[in-house]
Amino acid sequence: MAVALEDLKFTLQEVLDTFKSCLSEHKEVFLEHYVAGWRGLVKFMNCLGSVFSFISKDAVNKIQILVNHLNGENGAHYVTIQSMVKYELDSQLVDLTKRGSFPESGCRTLLRLHRALRWLELFLERLRTSTEDSNTSVMCSEAYNESLAQHHAWIIRKAAGTAFWALPGRATFFDVMNVGSPEQVMAVLGDTLPLISEVYQVTEDLYAQNNILELP
Numbered sequence: 001m002a003v004a005l006e007d008l009k010f011t012l013q014e015v016l017d018t019f020k021s022c023l024s025e026h027k028e029v030f031l032e033h034y035v036a037g038w039r040g041l042v043k044f045m046n047c048l049g050s051v052f053s054f055i056s057k058d059a060v061n062k063i064q065i066l067v068n069h070l071n072g073e074n075g076a077h078y079v080t081i082q083s084m085v086k087y088e089l090d091s092q093l094v095d096l097t098k099r100g101s102f103p104e105s106g107c108r109t110l111l112r113l114h115r116a117l118r119w120l121e122l123f124l125e126r127l128r129t130s131t132e133d134s135n136t137s138v139m140c141s142e143a144y145n146e147s148l149a150q151h152h153a154w155i156i157r158k159a160a161g162t163a164f165w166a167l168p169g170r171a172t173f174f175d176v177m178n179v180g181s182p183e184q185v186m187a188v189l190g191d192t193l194p195l196i197s198e199v200y201q202v203t204e205d206l207y208a209q210n211n212i213l214e215l216p
């Protein structure tokens with residue numbers, strides 16, 4: 001099947017649009033749009049080179065687990081993150097203290113992406129307030145150390161740290177975002193960040209209320 005060139009091209013606007021449609025008026029998070037947001041981000045990462053493919057593979061694997069739940073026979077319970085958490089906890093489909101029968105529960109899988117969303121929030125905030133001579137590798141490492149790193153084993157932290165040094169500079173990074181001048185990038189980042197932060201906070205509160213922020 002032929003793939004149109006524009007399907008392969010990342011635009012930051014696309015990610016903005018998916019995160020915009022993530023939240024319902026009652027602040028429920030639509031899993032389908034959440035997953036679409038991650039797909040867009042992975043597309044961006046794939047434009048940066050093969051050194052990131054071990055990260056991209058893990059993200060794709062987790063996205064696929066969630067898509068399988070959405071498309072499965074119990075898909076109606078996976079429409080929002082709220083309904084997914086209620087369904088899986090009520091039906092005892094989640095390993096709560098140690099890994100066991102449910103390594104692919106929606107709750108633990110989404111938690112991994114949720115933690116990565118915090119990294120993204122911190123990284124984008126640094127990019128938004130960066131100057132021409134700011135270093136993307138440093139911004140990325142700082143954001144990682146303040147968030148995801150706390151949940152990763154030493155070997156993963158080492159591999160991630162090495163990959164960060166292969167990140168392109170700020171100008172190339174902005175080019176790949178495909179929204180126009182640096183001023184336009186800053187404006188789109190300013191629009192995107194509050195949406196990502198809100199989705200993060202709603203999910204964080206839901207997981208905290210259900211005491212599932214440390215799923216194995």
Ligand SMILES: CCCCCCCC/C=C\CCCCCCCC(=O)N[C@@H](COP(=O)(O)O)[C@H](O)/C=C/CCCCCCCCCCCCC
Binds near residue numbers: 048054058059
């Ligand atoms: C808007 C455009 C600008 C920013 C674009 C950023 C694009 C980022 C796209 C994807 C981010 C990757 C998300 C990675 C999810 C990692 C989930 C995770 O923590 N997995 C670990 C635990 O899983 P389980 O074993 O418990 O199942 C797993 O061990 C991880 C393995 C791979 C390494 C993960 C390193 C994460 C680094 C995140 C920073 C990405 C830097 C990309 C540079 C742009």
